[in-house]
Amino acid sequence: MHVVVIAKNTPDTEATVSVDASGNADWGDKLVVNPWDEYAITEAVLLKGAHNVTATVITLGTEEHAEALKHGLAIGCDQAIRIWDDALAGHDGLAYATAVAAAVNKLGDVSLVIFGKELSDIASDQHIFQTARKLGWNMLGFVAQIEAIDFAAKTIRVSRLTEQGSQVVSSALPAVISVVKDINEPKYPTFIGIRKAARAEIPVWDAAALGLDAAALSSKTAHIRYQALPAREGAVEIIDGATVQEQAEALVDKLLEDKVL
Amino acid sequence: MNVFVWIEQHNGTPVAASWEAIGLARQLGDTVTALVLGQGVDDIAQAAIHYGADAVLKADDATLAQVRFEPYVTLIAHLVQQHNPDIVLAAATISGREVLAGAAADVNAAMLPDVIELSLEDGKLSAARPVLGGKVLSVEAVTADGPQFATLRSRAFPMPEPDANRSGTITEVSPVLADDVIASRVESAAELSGQVSLTDASVIVAGGRGVGGPEGFAPVKELADVLGGALAASRAAVDAGWIPYEHQVGQTGKVVSPDLYIAAGISGAIQHQAGMRTSKVIVAINRDADAPIFRLARYGIVGDLFDVLPALAEAFRNRLG
Ligand SMILES: Cc1cc2nc3c(=O)[nH]c(=O)nc-3n(C[C@H](O)[C@H](O)[C@H](O)COP(=O)(O)OP(=O)(O)OC[C@H]3O[C@@H](n4cnc5c(N)ncnc54)[C@H](O)[C@@H]3O)c2cc1C
Ligand SMILES: Nc1ncnc2c1ncn2[C@@H]1O[C@H](COP(=O)(O)O)[C@@H](O)[C@H]1O
Numbered sequence: 001m002h003v004v005v006i007a008k009n010t011p012d013t014e015a016t017v018s019v020d021a022s023g024n025a026d027w028g029d030k031l032v033v034n035p036w037d038e039y040a041i042t043e044a045v046l047l048k049g050a051h052n053v054t055a056t057v058i059t060l061g062t063e064e065h066a067e068a069l070k071h072g073l074a075i076g077c078d079q080a081i082r083i084w085d086d087a088l089a090g091h092d093g094l095a096y097a098t099a100v101a102a103a104v105n106k107l108g109d110v111s112l113v114i115f116g117k118e119l120s121d122i123a124s125d126q127h128i129f130q131t132a133r134k135l136g137w138n139m140l141g142f143v144a145q146i147e148a149i150d151f152a153a154k155t156i157r158v159s160r161l162t163e164q165g166s167q168v169v170s171s172a173l174p175a176v177i178s179v180v181k182d183i184n185e186p187k188y189p190t191f192i193g194i195r196k197a198a199r200a201e202i203p204v205w206d207a208a209a210l211g212l213d214a215a216a217l218s219s220k221t222a223h224i225r226y227q228a229l230p231a232r233e234g235a236v237e238i239i240d241g242a243t244v245q246e247q248a249e250a251l252v253d254k255l256l257e258d259k260v261l
Numbered sequence: 262m263n264v265f266v267w268i269e270q271h272n273g274t275p276v277a278a279s280w281e282a283i284g285l286a287r288q289l290g291d292t293v294t295a296l297v298l299g300q301g302v303d304d305i306a307q308a309a310i311h312y313g314a315d316a317v318l319k320a321d322d323a324t325l326a327q328v329r330f331e332p333y334v335t336l337i338a339h340l341v342q343q344h345n346p347d348i349v350l351a352a353a354t355i356s357g358r359e360v361l362a363g364a365a366a367d368v369n370a371a372m373l374p375d376v377i378e379l380s381l382e383d384g385k386l387s388a389a390r391p392v393l394g395g396k397v398l399s400v401e402a403v404t405a406d407g408p409q410f411a412t413l414r415s416r417a418f419p420m421p422e423p424d425a426n427r428s429g430t431i432t433e434v435s436p437v438l439a440d441d442v443i444a445s446r447v448e449s450a451a452e453l454s455g456q457v458s459l460t461d462a463s464v465i466v467a468g469g470r471g472v473g474g475p476e477g478f479a480p481v482k483e484l485a486d487v488l489g490g491a492l493a494a495s496r497a498a499v500d501a502g503w504i505p506y507e508h509q510v511g512q513t514g515k516v517v518s519p520d521l522y523i524a525a526g527i528s529g530a531i532q533h534q535a536g537m538r539t540s541k542v543i544v545a546i547n548r549d550a551d552a553p554i555f556r557l558a559r560y561g562i563v564g565d566l567f568d569v570l571p572a573l574a575e576a577f578r579n580r581l582g
Contacts, residue, residue: 013531013535017393019397023400036513094365094369121392122392125358129360132330138445139330139363144506162271164271165451167327168448168449170446171446175444180506182506219404220405221401222404227397234559236545236560237561238563245575251573252577252580254560258542260521260541260542261464
């Protein structure tokens with residue numbers, strides 16, 4: 001029995017981003033494990049510790065994304081696989097999902113696929129839900145806690161966040177889940193783990209290895225360009241006054257004048 | 262152009278951004294069909310017509326009482342296959358993002374998620390959406406033929422005026438999945454009752470580490486109540502256990518876009534900005550004049566939030582009656 005976690009590297013959230021005149025963005029070279037994926041990888045490792053399951057970490061991306069795989073191996077995943085094919089360069093969610101679902105099917109005997117809530121760079125979660133559909137499995141998004149999981153009986157019960165609050169939901173396995181930060185305290189690699197991960201051979205599965213023809217991975221959308229945000233007009237206006245009441249009244253006047261309220 | 266709009270609802274309360282989607286659909290298309298799924302949703306079907314739908318496809322069934330991935334995705338994909346609309350829209354809420362993405366996968370269609378601008382060029386959708394923690398916009402376009410799906414960020418598009426004299430057709434449709442083939446069961450739900458939803462709120466008052474403890478949120482909440490707004494927090498306050506995670510705004514919390522965002526005792530870290538940068542007017546209250554939040558704000562008061570917030574609540578109460 002198998003638990004699979006899908007993880008990726010993303011630009012550092014602290015990075016400053018600049019956009020040039022032709023619409024190219026520069027966010028520096030520094031990549032970190034997508035912050036959401038740290039929780040996802042940790043959850044796979046925790047499940048492996050508590051149940052008799054194999055934990056596999058998969059990334060879909062070019063070579064620099066192997067770091068997310070090394071992170072997974074270093075904190076206790078059993079194996080890592082990188083999916084890449086030049087046909088995937090278009091960043092289309094549905095193409096990603098098609099490839100990930102094919103990899104999960106190829107592994108076989110997978111009970112649970114875990115994703116982080118979203119990618120912090122492209123801020124997209126679409127491939128997660130689309131992977132569930134491509135697999136034909138149920139999807140439980142925004143999982144804050146796995147309350148119970150029984151791999152043999154093929155059942156799971158989770159609490160998940162909703163826009164309105166939270167829910168407890170039970171489901172059959174296999175299933176796809178995405179996790180939010182309440183789920184665990186991320187594990188960080190030990191020195192020994194990092195050394196072990198550095199030596200690991202990481203296979204790369206391309207479209208052929210996944211049994212897909214490149215046409216199945218063609219993009220339905222295209223990224224055209226990046227655009228800077230519309231500039232905020234003017235600098236901050238600091239509201240002064242002899243007393244805090246005066247300041248408060250002056251601010252309320254401004255907001256009413258600007259028809260903000 | 263035929264446009265489908267999924268009207269999201271929870272326990273009979275429609276999600277406001279669904280009406281914004283109808284408003285946009287009216288601009289993009291010639292006919293607008295609202296998909297109203299749930300149990301006991303006649304009023305919502307009628308409201309969809311008042312907000313601008315020409316027709317409603319209504320599925321009223323116990324299996325649809327709560328939004329669940331499988332029955333919702335399967336039914337929406339089925340309706341798209343049957344009616345072949347050019348465009349399918351919904352609000353980019355937690356449910357909207359997953360249900361529309363799933364349905365787009367089923368019909369092998371293009372999907373543009375969480376957009377803040379959307380237009381048609383030669384029959385293909387083109388969109389802008391914030392990426393990299395809201396630091397830049399990514400302009401994306403549909404390239405494939407067939408139905409085009411998009412979800413719209415709350416409050417990014419104008420709310421249409423409902424017109425009670427509008428009329429339209431309401432057609433009943435049946436769910437695709439029977440109860441016993443749906444893998445998931447909602448066993449219980451805890452709703453944030455009596456609170457204004459953060460993503461719909463036009464006014465938000467947020468507190469950070471500066472409030473100093475759980476009781477420090479009292480003046481923050483008082484001002485939110487005076488303004489009829491929602492209560493928010495930075496991650497530092499959430500991680501300290503002073504306020505539940507549902508209130509967190511930022512990269513690992515909610516993304517909000519109110520008309521007015523008042524940040525008190527929040528330094529304005531880049532990850533907090535990711536959740537509130539698109540607010541129309543930002544007011545910062547901080548005792549440190551060099552806090553980064555002042556670089557984002559339109560108005561600022563340098564001072565102690567425990568003095569400024571009560572004074573503001575008092576001033577608003579006097580002026581707003
Ligand atoms: C991957 C990642 C994701 C993150 N996601 C989020 C997120 O989603 N949301 C988020 O908010 N943060 C997030 N953070 C954390 C973020 O980096 C900051 O640590 C956090 O936003 C700081 O919260 P704060 O502004 O409340 O606290 P601080 O930075 O400590 O600021 C407190 C401010 O209060 C002021 N102050 C103190 N007392 C008073 C007083 N009495 N009156 C007036 N002002 C006072 C101080 O001058 C200071 O400016 C994330 C970080 C990482 C690494
Ligand atoms: N649309 C996007 N917006 C921002 N960053 C992206 C986008 N697509 C990919 N990236 C990042 O770009 C780098 C290279 O991506 P890739 O070639 O897909 O491995 C990685 O750091 C990705 O996370």
